[in-house]
Amino acid sequence: MSEPKLTKDRRLPGFLRDTHIVTIIGLMVLVCIIMMILSPSDFFSGKNLVSMIFQFPEYGILAFGMMACMIAGGIDLSLVGIMNLSGVLAALILKNMVQMDGTTVLNPGMVLPALILAIVVAIVVGAACGAFNGFIIGYFGLPAMLVTLCGLQLYTGLAYGITGGPAINGMCDAFKNIANGTIPGTGIPIVLLIFIVVLAAVVFIMKCTVFGHEIYFLGSNAKAAMYSGINTLKVTIMTYMFSGILGGISGILITSHLNSAKSSNGSTYTLLTLLIVVLGGIHPDGGKGRVLGVTLAVLLLQMIANGFSLMHVSQNAKTFANGCLLIAALVLSVVLEKRAEKKAAAAS
Template sequence: MMLGTHNNRQETHKSDLVNVTRLINETSLKERMITLFTKWEVILGLLLILVFVYFSNLTPYFLNSFNLLNTTFTFTEKAIMALPMIFIIMSGDIDISVASIIALCSFAMGYASSLGADTWTLVAIGVVVGLAAGLFNGFFVTKVGMPAIAVTLATQSIFRGIPQAVLGDKAYTKYPQSFAYFGQGYLGESLIPFSLVFFLVLAAIMGFVLHKTRYGRKVYAIGNAKEAARFCGVQVNQIRFINFALMGLFSGIAAVLLTSRIGSTRPNIALGYDMEVITLVVLGGVSISGGKGNLFGVIMAIFLLGYLKYGMGLINLSAKAMVITTGTLLIVAVLLPGFLDSIKAWRKLRRQQKTSTVAN
C-alpha cells in the first residue's frame, strides 16, 4: 500500500516501503500461525475449551446447563467489578480497596435494613456509598497527587475498618424478602440468573464506552503516554477521577448483589476480592503498565476462571487450592506476555541481522 501524494519521490518511497514491510510482516503461513496463536484472546479461548474438555471428561456433572448457569452466581459480582477495573488499570492506576468498598456498602445497607429501610432504599444506599468511596479514592489520587497504590492500600483498611469497628464479631442478617432477588433470582420462569443478565448488560455498556466513545479512546491514550495525551488536550486527571468514581459505583452495585446473595453482612465480607478482580483484568490481557487490552479478553478471563473454579469444586479441590490457582494465574498472566514479547523482539532482531548480511 502506498500512501502520500504521487510525485517524483515515489520511487524512493516504494523501495523503502518494501524493506520496511518485509522486516515487520512475514507473510508465510508459519508467521501467520505464530501471530495468531500468540494472540492473547486466542490463548484464552483455547484454555477455556481445554477446561471444558478436561472437566467434562473427569465428571459427568460438569456439562449440565443448570449447573453451568447457576455457577455464574459465584462470579458475577467480581465480573461486574472487573469492568471499571479495566479502565483503572488501562490508565496505569490500580485500586486495591474494592473489596473493602463492598464491605462498607454492605455494612451501610445492613445498618439501614436494621432500621427498617425497604429494598429500593437499600439498593440506593449501597450504590451511593460505593460511589462516595470511589470519589474519596479519586480525590486523593488526582487532586492531592498521591500514588494510587498507596491511597488504596490505606483506604483498604479505612473502608473495612468502619464495619469492623461497629460490628466487631457480629453481623447484620436481616434483609427484606424482596431484596434477595438481585443476587438469587432468575429471569422470569427461566433458568437464567438475573445477575448474569445484569452483568452482560453492564459489560455491553462498558465495552461500548471503552471501544466506541471518546472517553474510552482517552483512557487508552492516557495509559500509553500520559504526557502526550495531556499535550493533545486530554484532561488526564479528570478521566482518572471518573475512573475511580466508576470503580466505586460498580463496587456498590456488586455489594448489592453479594449482600442479596448471601443475605448477611460481616466485616470480612468479600475478603480477597481485590486480588481476584485484578487477576481477571490482567488475565484478560490488560497490561498493568497501561494502554493495552480490550473488554473481550477480560470477559473470556471471567468465564475461564469462573468455570475453572467450578470444575475444581466439582472434583472436591479445596477453596484454598483455588486461591493458589488465582494467585498463580495472576503472575503467569503478566509473565507470559512479557516472555512472548521478548521472543518476538528477538526474532525480529535476528531477521534484521540476517537480511542485512544478505544485503552486504
C-alpha cells in the same frame, strides 16, 4: 514497517490476533476437555451451568473496575473495601426500613422504596469512594497502589466501624432475590441479566465514548495526554469513580448473594480480580487491554473454580491454584512482550 506482515494479519478477525485471547480460549477448551474426562455428567449438566452463573457476576463486575484503573495506568486495591462498605450501608437501609418478623415482612409497602434507596446509596457511596481515591491520586500525584491500599483500609475500617464487627443478616426476600432469584417464568438468573447489562455498559464506555478513549490515553502516556488537552485530573477521578460504582454494584450482589453484610466479605477477591485482569491481557503498566479478554478470563476462572468444587477440592486449593495461575499469566505476558519486541527490532 513491513507491508506483507500487515496483510497477513488481516486474514484473522481482530480479537484472534490477540495472543492473550487465543490463550484464554485455548485454556477454556482445555478445562472443558479435562472436565469431560473427569466428570462429564456433572460439569455439563444444566444445573451446574446455572450454578456457575450465580457465582461469577459479583467478582466479574469488580474485575471490570480493576481493569479500567489498570488501563489508566493505576490499580484499584480498594475495590473489596468499597464493595463491603456499599453492601453494609445497603443492608442497614433495608434492615431499618423493612420491618421483619422472622422471614415475613410487616410493611410490604416499604420494600420497593427501601430496595431502590439501598441500591442508589450503594452505587453513590461506591462512586464517592472511588472519586476520593481518584482525587488523592491525581491531585497529590501519589502512587495509585499506595492510595488505594489506604482506601481499602479506610473503607473496610468504615464498614467495620459502622457494623461494630458482626455481620448484618436476614434481609427481606426481595433483596435476596437479586442475586439468588431468576426472572419469573424463564429460569434465567437475574444476576446474569445484571452482568450482561454491566458488561454492555463497560464495553460501550471503553469503546464508544470519549471517556473510554481518554482512559487509554492516560494509561499510555499521562504527560502526552496532558499536552493533548486532556484534563488528566478529571479523567483520573472519573476512572476511579467508574471503578467505585462497579464496586458498589458488586456490593449489592455479594450482600444479596450471601444475605449478609460485613467488612470482611470476599477478601480473596482482590487477588482474584488482579488475576482476571492480568490473565485477560491488561498490561500492568497501563494503556493496553480489551474488555473481551477480561470477560473471557472471568468465565475461564469460573469454569476452573467450578471444576474444583465438582472435584470436591477445598477453597484453599483454589487460592493456591490462583496464585500459580497469576504467576503463569504474568510470565506468559512477559515472554510474549519480549518476543514482540524482538520481532519489532528485527522488522525495523
